[in-house]
Amino acid sequence: MTSSRITRREALQTTAALGAGLWLGSSAQPTRAAANEKLNVAVIGIGGRGSANLSGVGKTENIVALCDVDEKRAGKAFERYPKAKKYTDYRRMLDDMENQIDAVVVSTPDHTHFHPSMIAMTMGKHLYCEKPMAHSVWEVREMTKLAAKNKLATQLGMQRHALSNMHRAVELIQSGAIGDVSEVYSWVSSSRGMPGQPVKTVPPPKTLDWDLWIGPAKYRPYAVNKKGEGALAPYNWRFWWDYGTGETGNWGCHILDIPFWALDLRYPTRVDASGPKLDAEQTPRDMQTSFAFPANDKRGAIKLHWSQQKGGPVILKEKGLKLKGANNLFIGSKGMLLTGFGSLKLFPEKTFANFKAPEKFIPDSPGFYKEWTDACKGGQPATCNFDYSGPLSETVLLGNTAFRAGSGFDWDASTLTAKGNDNAKQYLFSQFREGWEEFTS
Template sequence: MNRKINRRNALLTSMAAGALMVHGGAGRRLSAAESPNEKLNLACIGVGGRGAANVSGVKSQNMVAFVDVDAKRAGKTFESFPNVQQLTDYRKLFDQFGSKLDGVVISTPDHTHFHPAYAAMQLGINVYLEKPLAHNVWETRTLTELARSKGLATQLGSQRHAMSNMHRVVEWVQSGAIGEVQEVHSWVGGSRGMPDFPTDNPPVPPELNYDLWRGPVLNPPRPYHPTICPYGWRFWWDFGTGETGNWGCHILDIPYWSLQLTKPTRIKASGPEPDAERTPKAMHVEYQFPAIDDHATLGKRGAVKLHWYHGTPPILKEKGLDASGNNTLMIGSKGMLLCGFSKRQLLPEDQFADYKSPDEFIPDSPGFHNEWLNACRGGEAATCNFDYSGPMAETVLLGNVAYRAGNFDWDAEALSTGDNQAAQALIKEAYRPGWEIEQS
């Protein structure tokens, strides 16, 4: 089957299944706009593991079809929804149901985020997509711009964005509790990465379509191994983006939202000697964000230096601070804020003993998946829509690029790493024959 995607073929494919309905507003179909209580027609691509949790998040809607290359891993979801169509290939989903779908939820490994999302968007279908949005910066930018141009409802799976503690942290920072923030340290603990090379060659299980699982990866195919598929892929560059890609869009959401960061101009990285095939056990990235003079929310904001660590930041020991339960330290002109997803503390403690929190101005989330469902019906954009989360995901992925290929100045508009050609080669990856993308 020809895997090449282009706009004309996508539209013809959809119309072969039924007349294509035109989206309006936030990308909803007219059939779903008749009543806010009307169920949306949804499909889910990848329904085992994290995908099963996302199915649970949208199960109140009309589940049209489930797509998964691994029938065993998807088995519990299939059993729980016996009347939902089961497919192996996402392209058959769009062939069969493209014109009937209001939205698609994609929870596949990083290397196969882009192709189904791109195909869905070309057909005007709203998309919920797991982090880190895509496998490289070009894919991330392409999906962000396509969603904007088509007015689609999108949501990146940074679910912690809906937590009330996150809201309060943002309110503290934006209300000036610690003054002007010029430096941020964010981290994820642990040392996952650099997995062992498999030494045996077990057969592909009969319930797994490994060729489809491999998808667009151009490099010589890595033989199937259970330590890579279904989960260990995360720590192989061909398929995953390491612990930085895994956690970066969750944790960097805190400074990104608080300081309304967008695109860095300089990226530096350090860590163990890079491995061509496997992601590291530790790394440190330093991003430079320029000052802004007239931001709609923050007004003026100075330049910000953002540090990302896979590992524990040295500054915690220097300042006698505890990493437990925390993942971000913001340093401002009037003090510091140490926080995690569910805890927060202003420092020095004695200085903020009488601090009174500002009135809450960030509303409670109706539920992270519900935000997207509401947006699909023409409501407000979801809080992690791609206009917000796309630049954040790009930043996360740029950290991996700098670690693998060296430091560079970043021209975000041109997607250029300047003189660092090794880094430039990682911004957009080539696809294996049959998976190429033809942009209109």
Template sequence: MSHLISRRNILRGAAAASASVAFYHGTSPRRASAADSPNEKLNIACIGVGGRGAANVSGVRSQNLVAMVDVDEQRASGSLQRFPNARRFTDFRKMFDEIGSSLDAVVISTPDHTHFHPAYTAMQLGLHVYLEKPLAHTVYETRTLCDLAREKKLATQLGAQRHAIPNMHRVVELIQSGAIGKVTEVHSWVGGERGMPPIPTGTPDVPATLDYDLWVGPAKYRPYHPTICPYGWRFWWEYGTGETGNWGCHILDIPYWALGLKTPVRVDAVGPDVDAERTPKSMHVTYRFAETNQGSPVDLHWYHGSPQDVIKKHGVDLKGANTIFVGDQGVLICGFSNRKLYPEEKFADFKAPEPFIPDSPGFYNEWISACKGGEAATCHFGYSGPMAETVLLGNVAYRAGGFDWDAESLQTVGNTAAQNLIQSVYRKGWEIG
């Protein structure tokens, strides 16, 4: 197979500006045939069908699932058994070569470091894309996919499925109706101490059911170890994005939506000493947003680890919470399934606004409908792309220090070390070179 494709330079002279992508050369872009009728089933290929991928496969099971692609036959076995008529592939590139012209859409649920290549290939073929969070492994990859989706007018959805939870709708309505006045700061967090995994010792054999070289794909090669593949990759910079990438697009979705956020102008982060290879067990990122629907700047704080000082400062307590909105007339604390206004005595007789955000028909159904010519899904890349970039910028600031962010040119102004983390260097055969 020939795998050569080129793309214009979107970094406008940045240090990591070169942008020809060497991995696929297929047929010309096409529009999805099922878009001609909302009653037709989409022909969908699912890439990464074990673990989280199995849930995504189930989410689109109402459609015609024509291909299952996975490098790990054992991990994928559940999905393969449930859909025995779907063609099986190990390499997504071979799948696109053989049946790409018959597809309408793809669902991609691979590890973070292998989001970009199949998604970009699919989009070049004019295929609609459902892609797991945090959308891609780097800011450059994220922006590239978002630009291509817009250019080709494709239906997209980021796997931030909690966006469809009704409680999140009610939180957004409270903030946007001015329940706590003008919001000046937000604190969001994920608990736990996952990160900094032990460095593997020994070199166990690669399981016969796993194509490990293909699993590594474009990333730096590291000998196989079961603590990294199939799941521990999340806590290694070469493959994952830590708990910030894992949870950021779910939790920061709440303030992003409520405050109409786009891109920050400043990013700073603090935490434990940086490890060159492994993600941390804790961190605190501060994003400054100059443009919001509040009419003034907002500081958004993200924590890996619960911010007990902030919780105590505002006298709030709500089990399962992950976000505090601080306004000039009160405080709102919320999670995915609960919410409460403070001071309690002030809001004792508060009447919530009439709901104005409609219920979702189902997170996967949103995307399926969009693929067939309906309204855009709620987490289409035009909305979720800037949020995913922001999440990834938090990791960049933690690893390389704070910076002013020029979103248009993807520049970490005055911070060369941070700039070097905006785009990855790929293994031979997978290059952006």
């Protein structure tokens, strides 16, 4: 295992300099493998979800470097790719392997998406990143801008985008099956959150580099919960504001993908939120948010509701709607579509009793990972490239922002300004702990 310690000077040499509050890294030209050649890929974060991403990319491409702060959790992945160089610190890996890799996969916790992604893209490396894209709206915007500037092939880990049922749902909306859509309810039926305070501070496992796991976020000592498990790692970080984005960040990109795609949504102009009393440290067990999207040349204005709500929103009971696996309700001038990742149904049932679905016009995906690897080799952009998934990720995080800020705001996407709510700014931008100021907002 390569040493995890690198000097501040070495880190800055890797990430380049910055000034005036903007990332000023080089504009390295992306490397392009021929369509019949394999990419050389480095993977950062290879336990948990990272293991699945590694398998998805590793089926067709060369895995040349692997990095994880937890040697034990990453052990099986290391064993599967014995020829790949192994690292604990991604900065060391990217510095060592800069001229040997074409693309990078980032599958770390939310709070550590931004730094490795920005370094890799500054080097001109194509990027696959887990959802949500980053930990704050500002981080997402910076990543989106850099990917476009350096003309990189990107893909956000919204793999359900490739499911055929989602294609059919989008076709129904875009072909006008339920008329003009004005409102959408989207939800995750979950009560996860508020995992409780750690009960005991203990030394971290010898196989875990805790300082690197914390990375740019607020430092907390390693601790365990009532079950004797890590209070933050390997999973409960998701429900702590300093490291995760709650169930909204966990599921929002997947579920809101359906209305974003079907209705060609980008940036909202109004954000509102409600829910239980805010806990300054931990994400809630339930919350409701809403977003107003302006009309465009294809449709009228849209009101999109997102909620973390066990059993879904009240409107389902009010209208007597039920469908296993549903997570989106589209309301149109001619009817309603209730859908999820693997099911869909039109209402009122009598109205659509003899309905004939439109001819398929969304092509099947060649495979979610293959979309990205093909794009890296000069093919068409992947379906969840950052130009599409950036605005979606920002919207997801704006919901959290409004909830944490205590009230809604008018949103100016061009300047990242929450008008009418000065409290929101602290949640829109990022503050990094000492030693991680390669980037600044």
